[in-house]
Amino acid sequence: MKTCALKGSTIHLSGTYKHPNYLTVTEKFWTVNPSKEKTISLMNHSDYRDRVQFFQNKEGMFFLRLSNVTHGDEGIYCLRILTGVKKQRFLGFPGPELKVTELRVEIPAEIMEGESPVLFCKTTCDLSGKTNFTWYKNGKRLSERIVSEQLLLPSVSSDDTGNYSCAVRDQKHLSSPAVTLSVRCTSRLDLHIS
Structure with a gap:
């Protein structure tokens, strides 16, 4: 799904995930343009840290609020789920794709x-x-x-x-x-x- 946003505006992206009941989720976060080598949480990313907020509602939907978007924010946003089992990690790919316009x-x-x-x-x-x-x-x-x-x-x-x-x-x-x-x-x- 493509999302088009005005430069300087605030956007809201959403996603859901399911995992086997026997796994314990240890971490949930949003990432952008993930690679196999590394997926960094936007909360820990210097370009995003001060502009992002995460929300989760009762229905299990996850929301990302990104303010003051720039052309550098263009990319594919994914929900990353880490569990107690190292090889049982999930990535909601492809997630929403953000395009920025003026x-x-x-x-x-x-x-x-x-x-x-x-x-x-x-x-x-x-x-x-x-x-x-x-x-x-x-x-x-x-x-x-x-x-x-x-x-x-x-x-x-x-x-x-x-x-x-x-x-x-x-x-x-x-x-x-x-x-x-x-x-x-x-x-x-x-x-x-x-």
Whole structure:
């Protein structure tokens, strides 16, 4: 299962495991990109230590909360189970795969007065669930009704010139870098007939 998250956001991953009843579990932890040689607990990993929390619910589900995700966090996350018997170790592989993206606004190269350009809020992977977007012009929020990754600007004029950015509705603090939209005026020729 792939999970796409915005850089700087907090994610929650989950997993379960089963083991034979005669074995005693001595340790349970989450790891990333495990190899046969070593699997290190994220709680002991210097890149993760201050950003991870583990939870377990009554139904036996295990959760990993990872905050302030970065591109360096991309990888496959697995639940590792150690038991009292050295050779009886379990790894939930493959676990959820994390991809990290950032928002960016794409605008047409040249916009003439009177045209109706469409601006796009783009990501490199599909954010999970139904994602609603918020659009900003010069740092001020545009209409509440705009929730799409596309922003249509009907019949633009010089008033539409400005810096446009977008954000995911529930993570407004992680907005895209602003992109400047310029509207070129169409030149008018005045004809004088003498």
